Amino acid sequence: YQITCRVEGAKAPHKVTLVTPTSGTLTWQSASSSNSLQCITVDNIENKLNCLRSINTNQYQGEGKYTCTGYNYLPNLGTPEKSSSSNLTLVITKDVMVDFTPSSKEIEYGQSVSLRCSAEGGRAPHFLSVNHEKGGEGGKGVSLVEYDKENNKISV
Numbered sequence: 001y002q003i004t005c006r007v008e009g010a011k012a013p014h015k016v017t018l019v020t021p022t023s024g025t026l027t028w029q030s031a032s033s034s035n036s037l038q039c040i041t042v043d044n045i046e047n048k049l050n051c052l053r054s055i056n057t058n059q060y061q062g063e064g065k066y067t068c069t070g071y072n073y074l075p076n077l078g079t080p081e082k083s084s085s086s087n088l089t090l091v092i093t094k095d096v097m098v099d100f101t102p103s104s105k106e107i108e109y110g111q112s113v114s115l116r117c118s119a120e121g122g123r124a125p126h127f128l129s130v131n132h133e134k135g136g137e138g139g140k141g142v143s144l145v146e147y148d149k150e151n152n153k154i155s156v
Contacts, residue, residue, distance in 0.1 A: 001055045001062075003088060007039075007070030008048040014081075015071040016051050021064030026053070055090065063092045096120070 007013045016028045018037050026037035028051060039051040049070075055062040069085040101116045 001057045001090075003053050003055060003066060003090070005051040005053075005068035005070075005086070006048065007051065007068070008043075008046060009070065009072040010047070011072050011074075012041075012044075012047040013049055013070045013072055016049065017067075017069045017071075018051060018053060019065075019067040019069075020053070021066070022061050057092050060092050063090050065089050 005016065005018055007016050012030065014030045016037060016039055018026045020026065023036075028035040028037040028039040028049075037051055037053065039049045042048045042050050051068065053066075066088045067085055068088075069083050071081045071083045073080065074082050096119055098117065098119045101118075105113060105115075107113050
């Protein structure tokens with residue numbers, strides 16, 4: 001995933017910083033050849049820059065608050081520069097996948113059976129439930145098994 005910080009001003013921005021949750025502060029300066037942030041001029045007349053940063057979305061460490069700040073020199077105003085900032089909060093998500101093995105099973109009356117229910121993906125599930133519909137001569141009913149990860153307990 002790539003985030004873009006757009007910076008523009010009445011004068012061409014001379015410096016841009018991007019504060020990231022994992023890499024600290026990255027900087028681009030027009031007078032420097034060793035910048036830790038990649039910025040490209042997209043319009044010389046309007047003085048617009050696009051600063052790009054790739055985020056690894058295969059890990060959750062890339063999520064958090066990003067702050068981009070652009071700086072302009074302000075000669076003749078008594079202040080060496082003026083800045084403006086914008087924030088982005090990035091949240092990385094992943095769907096939870098659930099698998100029940102076996103999906104269907106016929107057994108003889110009186111036999112025991114083992115079933116496996118697993119959930120993976122995203123952050124560890126905070127709540128997992130298994131519903132059981134009773135059938136046959138006993139009629140219909142529902143029993144519930146719940147796993148509460150936060151309190152590390154199983155209830156039936």
